[in-house]
Amino acid sequence: MKVLVTAKRVIDPYVKVRVKSDGTGVETANVKMTINPFCEIAVEQAVRMKEAGIVTEIVVVSIGPLQCQETIRTAMAMGADRGILVETAEEVQPLAVAKVLKAIVEKEQPRLVIMGKQAIDDDSNQCGQMLAALLGWPQATHISNVTVNGDSAEITREIDGGLEKLTVKVPAVVTADLRLNEPRYVTLPNIMKAKKKPLENIKPDALGVDVKPRLKTLKVEEPAKRSAGVKVADVQELVAKLKNEARVI
C-alpha cells in the first residue's frame, strides 16, 4: 500500500514568534524553521506502518519555498521513501493546499493520505477535511490510533467525551492528533541516506492549480497584554466581581 504524507515547514515551536513591524504577518526571515509537529506525527505513523509491513512506499509532500526541501529531507530521514516539493513563493492557503494535494493524489494514487490535524502556525485545521471533500474520500480527523485491514481502516478519534471508534473505507484521508505516536529521534545513518533519496520539484502550474490567496489578511497584531490581577478581600467580593464585572456567573 502506498501512503502519502504531508510535511509543512513552520516556525520552530520553541521560537518566540514576532509580528512584523508593518503588521502584514509574522516574521519568518532568519527564524529557525522546522517540520510541523503534527506532520511529524503523520510521518512517524506512516513509517511505523511501513515497518509493520502494511505500507510499501511513503511519499512526502511539502508546499512552499525551496527551503521546504529541508523539511522533506527530515521526513525522509525519518523513513519516507521519496519527496515532492510543490514550489511556490505565494502564501498558500488551506483550499489551495487541498487542491494541490488533490492533484498529487490523482498522480500518485495512494491508498491513504496521512496529514497533521493542523499546522502550529495558522492552526487552520482545514486541509485534511477539504482534501477529503475534493477527492470524495472518507475522512477521519484527530486520530489517536489507526489500523488498516484490507479495504478499511479502524480509527480511534479523541473527542470531548472520550474516544470515538470508527471504521472508514480506504482510500481515505486521516489527520494525526498528538497522541497518535511519539516521533522517533532521527538516526545519523538515516540523515546521510536521506540525502540520496529522490526529491522531485514541481510548480503548482504544472499541476494545473492556481494557488493565489483568496483570503486577504488585513492586519496581524500581538494579543493585548494581560493586565495585572487584583486581590479580593473575601469570597463575597469575589462572587460580586464575577457577577458584575466579569459577568461570568
Place this chain on the structure above:
Amino acid sequence: MSSYVAPLKDMLFVINELAGLDDISKLPGCEEVNAELVEAVLGEAAKFAQEVLEPLNRVGDKEGSKLANHVVTSPAGFKAAYQQFREAGWNGLGGMTEYGGQGLPHLVSNPVQEMWNSSNMAFCLCPMLTSGVLEAMRHHGSPEQLQRYVPKLTSGEWSGTMNLTEPQAGSDLAAVRTKAVPEGDHYKISGTKIFITWGEHDMADNIVHLVLARLPDAPEGVKGISLFIVPKFLPNADGSPGERNDVKCVSIEHKLGIHASPTCVMQYGDAGGAVGYLVGEANRGLEYMFTMMNHARLGVGLEGVAVAERAYQHALEYAKTRVQGREVGQRSGDRVTIIHHPDVRRMLMHMKSQIEAMRALAYLSAATLDKAKHHPDAAEKRRHQAVIDLLIPVVKAWCTEQCVEIASTGVQIHGGMGFVEETGAAQYLRDARITTIYEGTTGIQANDLVGRKVGYEKGVTAMAVIAQMRETAAASTGDLSAIGQALSRAIDALQEATQWIVDTFQKNPNAVYAVAVPYLKLFGTVGGGWMMARAAQIAQCKRAEPGADVGFYDTKVTTARFYCEHILPQAAGFRQTVVAGADSVLALSEAQF
C-alpha cells in the same frame, strides 16, 4: 533552572564562515559534506542533546556512578540513554565508513561533540574514550584487530578506555610498571591502572581497554612501553563477548565533578594475568599514544567551550529572571531583573565574548586537523599539520582555563544562590575543573607549546600564524578600525614574546618553561582576538546582504568590540610577564618556600 539550547546559529556561523566549510567539502573523502547536511546533522544532534542527555545531567551529578562487587552501576537513566545514543548512530559520527561509521570530518563531528558536552559532559566521556580507542586502532591496529573490534566500537555496542596512568606514573609515563608476559599468540598483563574513565560500567556489552605495559625484556624509560588490547570479555570466534578476562575495577574515585563518569582503579592479572593482544610493534606504545594526542586534546578543549557555553546559558537565564534592585540612578519605580545592572552585563559579555572566541579557535583547529588529514597536496598537508600541532596545546589549555573562569563567573552572577548546589550553577564549575588537568595539564600543554612547537623549530610556524593574524588586523578598516588597532597591538605583544622564547630557548630553557603558561595564555588571548576580528569582518559584509539578520550580525560586531576592549588588552600584560618574569619564578631556593 535553565534548559540547554544548542547555539546552532552561532555554531553554523563559525563552521560556514570562520572555519570554512567550503574548503573542507573540497577535500577527498569529504565530498558529501555541505551546509545542508551539516545543518541537518547539527539540528538532530541538538534535539538529542536537549531532550535526552541534558535531563540526565543533574541526576548524574547527584547520584554518581556506584561500585559494588567490582560492578559499576551508572546513574538512573544513563543506560537507556546510551542505548538510544547508540541506536541513533551517533557513536559512529567520525568513524571509519568501512566499519559502519559515517566518516564525517572534525569540522562536523566536533560541534556535535560540543553539544554532547554542554548537555552532559560526564556521559559524553564514555563515547569520547571509545573514539580515542578507535583512533588508535585506525593507525596501528592489525587488519584482524580492526575486523574484530572496530565495528562494535563504532556502533557503540562496546566502549573503549585508555589505560595509561599508574600511581607512580602520571604525567611521567616513562615510569609505567604494568607487566606483559608473552604466552602463545597473546600476552599476560598484570598491574594496576588508575584514573580510568568509564573503566567499568553497565552501559555497553563489552569494554575494550587499551593498556600501556612493559615486556619482560623491554628497555627502561619511554622506549620500553608497549600498547595492548585487553577486552573485558574475550571475543568469541563469532564476535560475541565470551570468557571474562582477568581485569576488574577495584575502586572508583570520589571526585569534585563529573560524578556520573566512573573514574576507576583497574586491577589486571590478580588471577594469573589478563589476556592482552599487542597493538603494532613492541616498545612503541607511547609513540602510538602520541599519534592520537591531537585528536584527544582537541576533544578536551571542546569540553572547555561546551561547559562554558552551558554555564553562560544558565547564568543568562538567571540574570533575565532574578529581580533585584532598581536601575542605576533610579530611586523609585519598579525593581528590575539583574541583567539591567552594568556589572552583571559586564560579566555576561565577558563570558559570551570569550566563549565565541574559544569556539572559533576550536573549530578552526578542527578544520585544520581535517586538512592535515585529507589534503591531497603533500606540502599543504605538512603546513596544516604544523599549524595544528602548534594550535592544539593552545586550544586544549586556553579553552579549559577560560572555561573554569567562565563557569566561576556563572556562579558569581547567581550571587549567594550560585554557591548553593540547588541552582545548578556550581556543577558546571565543578565539572569544568578537571578539563585543565586530564589529557595533559595546562603546564604540560604550555611546555609542549614553548618546547616542541615553538622553541625547537625556532618559531617558524608560530611566526607564520602571526603573519596570518596580521592580515586580519590590516583588513579591519573603516568601522572596524578600532578592532584592527587593538588586534595589532596584541599581535605585537605575541610576536615579541614569541621572539623572546625563540631567542632564550637554547641558552636558558628553564627561563622559558618558567613563563610557558603566561605565553600560552597570551597565544590563546590573541588567537581569540584574531577570530573575533574575522567574525566582525564577516558580519559586517553579511549584514549588508538583502534579507540579512541584522540583529545577529550587529551582535557579532559588538561582541568582537567587547573582546578587543576587555580581553585583548591583557596581551600586553602577558607579554611583560613572559619577557621579564622568569627570574623571580626561579630565584627562591627550595628552603625559602
